[in-house]
Amino acid sequence: MSVKRILILTAELIMLVLMFLIIIGPMMSLFIWSIAHRWYWPNTLPQEVGFEYWKQALGMHTSLAIGAISIVPAFLLSLLIAVVVVIISMLIAIPAGYALAKYRIPFGAFIMFLFLMPNAFPQQPIFVNLLGTFTRLGLSGTVQGVILIHILVGLVFGVWITSATFKSIPSYLEEAAHSVGAGSLYTFFHITLPLAAPGLLASSVFVFITSLDEFTGTFFIGLPFVNTLPMTLYSSSGYNMQFASVIAIILLIPSILFMTLIQRVLRAEYVGGMG
Amino acid sequence: MPTLHLERIVKKYGKVKAVDDLSLEVRDGELLTLLGPSGCGKTTVLRCVSGFVRPDSGEIYLGDRKITEIPPQKRGIGLVFQNYALWPHMTVFENLAFGLQIKKLYKNEISQKVGRALALVQLEGFGDRYPRQLSGGQQQRVALARALVLEPEILLLDEPLSNLDALLREQMRFEIAQIHKHAGITTIYVTHDQTEAMVISDRIAVLEKGRTMQLGTPLEIYSKPANKFVAGFMGTTNFIHGKVTSVDNEYVVVTTDDGVTLTGRGRELKKGDEVDVAIRPESIKFLSPAEAKTTPHEPNLYEAEVVRASYVGELIDYQLKIKNHLIRAKGEVRTPHGAGERIVIKLDPDQLAVLCR
Numbered sequence: 001m002s003v004k005r006i007l008i009l010t011a012e013l014i015m016l017v018l019m020f021l022i023i024i025g026p027m028m029s030l031f032i033w034s035i036a037h038r039w040y041w042p043n044t045l046p047q048e049v050g051f052e053y054w055k056q057a058l059g060m061h062t063s064l065a066i067g068a069i070s071i072v073p074a075f076l077l078s079l080l081i082a083v084v085v086v087i088i089s090m091l092i093a094i095p096a097g098y099a100l101a102k103y104r105i106p107f108g109a110f111i112m113f114l115f116l117m118p119n120a121f122p123q124q125p126i127f128v129n130l131l132g133t134f135t136r137l138g139l140s141g142t143v144q145g146v147i148l149i150h151i152l153v154g155l156v157f158g159v160w161i162t163s164a165t166f167k168s169i170p171s172y173l174e175e176a177a178h179s180v181g182a183g184s185l186y187t188f189f190h191i192t193l194p195l196a197a198p199g200l201l202a203s204s205v206f207v208f209i210t211s212l213d214e215f216t217g218t219f220f221i222g223l224p225f226v227n228t229l230p231m232t233l234y235s236s237s238g239y240n241m242q243f244a245s246v247i248a249i250i251l252l253i254p255s256i257l258f259m260t261l262i263q264r265v266l267r268a269e270y271v272g273g274m275g
Numbered sequence: 276m277p278t279l280h281l282e283r284i285v286k287k288y289g290k291v292k293a294v295d296d297l298s299l300e301v302r303d304g305e306l307l308t309l310l311g312p313s314g315c316g317k318t319t320v321l322r323c324v325s326g327f328v329r330p331d332s333g334e335i336y337l338g339d340r341k342i343t344e345i346p347p348q349k350r351g352i353g354l355v356f357q358n359y360a361l362w363p364h365m366t367v368f369e370n371l372a373f374g375l376q377i378k379k380l381y382k383n384e385i386s387q388k389v390g391r392a393l394a395l396v397q398l399e400g401f402g403d404r405y406p407r408q409l410s411g412g413q414q415q416r417v418a419l420a421r422a423l424v425l426e427p428e429i430l431l432l433d434e435p436l437s438n439l440d441a442l443l444r445e446q447m448r449f450e451i452a453q454i455h456k457h458a459g460i461t462t463i464y465v466t467h468d469q470t471e472a473m474v475i476s477d478r479i480a481v482l483e484k485g486r487t488m489q490l491g492t493p494l495e496i497y498s499k500p501a502n503k504f505v506a507g508f509m510g511t512t513n514f515i516h517g518k519v520t521s522v523d524n525e526y527v528v529v530t531t532d533d534g535v536t537l538t539g540r541g542r543e544l545k546k547g548d549e550v551d552v553a554i555r556p557e558s559i560k561f562l563s564p565a566e567a568k569t570t571p572h573e574p575n576l577y578e579a580e581v582v583r584a585s586y587v588g589e590l591i592d593y594q595l596k597i598k599n600h601l602i603r604a605k606g607e608v609r610t611p612h613g614a615g616e617r618i619v620i621k622l623d624p625d626q627l628a629v630l631c632r
Binding site: 170176179180182183186194195 | 325326327346347348349351352353354356358360361362363364373374377378421422425
């Protein structure tokens with residue numbers, strides 16, 4: 001083996017270890033924190049480990065430790081909100097994305113840009129202003145209000161990915177369907193939609209995760225009555241590191257699951273169509 | 276089976292006229308090719324017929340039915356796309372059955388028809404495959420079968436062979452011609468490949484700038500091109516520029532600036548017209564020295580110098596010089612001539628087309 005080859009192998013190994021540390025490292029730290037009953041300086045690892053905090057978080061028993069509450073209600077509420085947000089967002093995003101991809105719409109690029117707006121600026125001023133409006137409409141502090149906010153934030157993924165997906169489906173496939181007698185709706189449901197399914201799934205996953213992790217909007221519009229998982233994480237993280245770690249890991253699980261799913265179904269051409 | 280009429284079709288894209296006042300009649304059961312370079316409007320014409328493009332003006336008739344305003348899905352026209360356009364999420368069977376299901380036929384009727392269509396394109400037993408599991412040629416045949424299974428009144432093929440490699444393309448030409456003969460269906464075929472058009476067509480319409488330059492059988496188009504564009508597009512052609520000096524019925528005598536006199540066939544020409552004489556490389560006859568001596572006074576006999584001679588397999592590709600004119604010629608391998616040699620050539624007046632400039 002030549003010296004050059006050894007050098008390359010070493011470099012590759014170092015890169016691999018670094019990648020591992022960057023990706024897995026923080027998660028490991030979270031996990032260790034979540035099971036640490038006692039962990040004081042100068043010990044490298046906790047002196048006492050156990051699943052007490054997990055049990056508390058999952059509502060299996062209660063203790064009087066500061067910030068220790070059951071996160072089950074918050075988790076269920078987050079899930080409910082996320083599912084509703086995905087359904088409504090996709091009901092908007094599929095027709096909108098299709099229209100933006102397939103028809104020449106006046107100011108199409110501008111409309112696409114509009115969807116990006118809520119994420120293009122610092123969110124606090126937007127939500128502070130919205131709070132006034134929402135209060136007047138009786139929406140602040142309600143689940144409906146939070147759902148609206150999540151749709152606002154998540155729709156950019158919905159519309160952008162959906163429209164890229166539809167753009168990547170060549171129009172001659174639809175024309176071929178017309179040529180054998182299929183009308184527009186029949187073609188959409190039998191040709192376009194099945195072909196777009198992987199991209200639509202990916203886009204709903206992005207909306208789902210955005211809703212699950214959404215913080216700023218929920219903070220202004222939802223609190224103190226609507227307590228989603230990120231809210232719980234926020235209120236406990238200041239007091240109890242172990243508890244915060246448990247919530248963080250629980251928040252990670254759906255994301256990791258869905259990211260794996262996306263990788264399975266998201267084909268390169270859809271990503272290519274986004275440019 | 277009805278004929279297809281196009282009447283004064285105009286289609287503009289911005290200021291460019293893609294189709295410019297084009298009229299065309301496709302006869303019952305024939306295979307008509309729209310031939311022309313890219314951008315000549317042939318695909319736009321096809322898309323007007325299929326209904327994906329609405330002409331700015333003009334009418335399209337299928338039999339006595341006016342179809343100009345009818346949406347594509349109600350025209351009953353079969354379509355084969357350049358990239359096959361098979362639906363990747365369906366098997367071959369499902370691809371073929373799709374249109375039949377819309378017609379709400381019974382299941383056994385559908386599988387019967389699909390089976391027959393697959394047999395016609397020699398793909399029996401491929402029904403369960405997905406398009407990605409097929410070769411390009413097989414996908415092309417599936418696309419053809421998908422159009423034929425609905426027994427359309429007319430079949431449109433948009434450069435169906437241009438994505439195949441050369442060898443397969445030649446084979447598929449004959450197969451398409453064969454299938455056309457077998458199914459007896461009126462067909463419009465679009466291509467930019469003149470050899471393909473010659474092999475496959477009953478008639479060819481040569482298009483340029485959205486207009487028909489010439490409409491006729493392959494032989495007519497090749498041997499009697501209507502103008503310089505058609506002559507140049509259909510294979511290699513030499514053009515020699517000159518002026519008409521006399522006209523005798525169909526035969527026209529043309530003299531060039533440097534005094535070469537050529538006799539050829541031309542229509543509607545008069546003395547003094549500026550013309551181009553089109554000479555096909557394969558119509559140039561090389562005379563042996565003996566032959567040259569016995570026929571000194573015939574017209575269209577020239578002394579030429581071989582500038583370059585290159586073997587291209589079954590023949591020799593020559594570059595000859597007659598006075599100041601360089602022309603390409605094809606000669607037999609058995610009697611080769613070397614560069615610099617002086618030879619005598621003969622041009623058959625019946626094979627020279629004198630074309631208006």
